[in-house]
Amino acid sequence: xxxxxxxxxxxxxxxxxxxxxxxxxxxxxxxxxxxxxxxxxxxxxxxxxxxxxxxxxxxxxxxxxxxxxxxxxxxxxxxxxxxxxxxxxxxxxxxxxxxxxxxxxxxxxxxxxxxxxxxxx
Numbered sequence: 514x515x516x517x518x519x520x521x522x523x524x525x526x527x528x529x530x531x532x533x534x535x536x537x538x539x540x541x542x543x544x545x546x547x548x549x550x551x552x553x554x555x556x557x558x559x560x561x562x563x564x565x566x567x568x569x570x571x572x573x574x575x576x577x578x579x580x581x582x583x584x585x586x587x588x589x590x591x592x593x594x595x596x597x598x599x600x601x602x603x604x605x606x607x608x609x610x611x612x613x614x615x616x617x618x619x620x621x622x623x624x625x626x627x628x629x630x631x632x633x634x
Contacts, residue, residue, distance in 0.1 A: 517573040527587040588629035
């Protein structure tokens with residue numbers, strides 16, 4: 514992942530198409546000033562979404578949106594891939610659809626989202 518991010522720390526890989534995937538990229542300038550343990554970094558509101566082509570070494574393209582904490586999961590709902598941004602400082606979580614060319618914000622909830630389930634036909 515460091516090839517895509519020019520050496521910046523990155524985590525997770527959520528494919529949305531054969532030539533498009535999302536990663537989380539750390540903005541170290543937003544992280545803790547005195548980190549004691551790894552979770553000080555992972556739960557800091559210092560992570561941004563970026564889209565990459567996993568078939569190439571082209572640089573990652575950061576996606577617009579606020580920085581949020583790092584640990585996230587992806588959830589497939591129908592043919593769509595969804596994840597979320599959780600901001601530790603405000604304790605708000607915004608669902609986010611991960612598309613081929615960018616993300617689309619969905620509903621915002623107070624608290625932390627642990628899962629997304631698609632119901633219906």
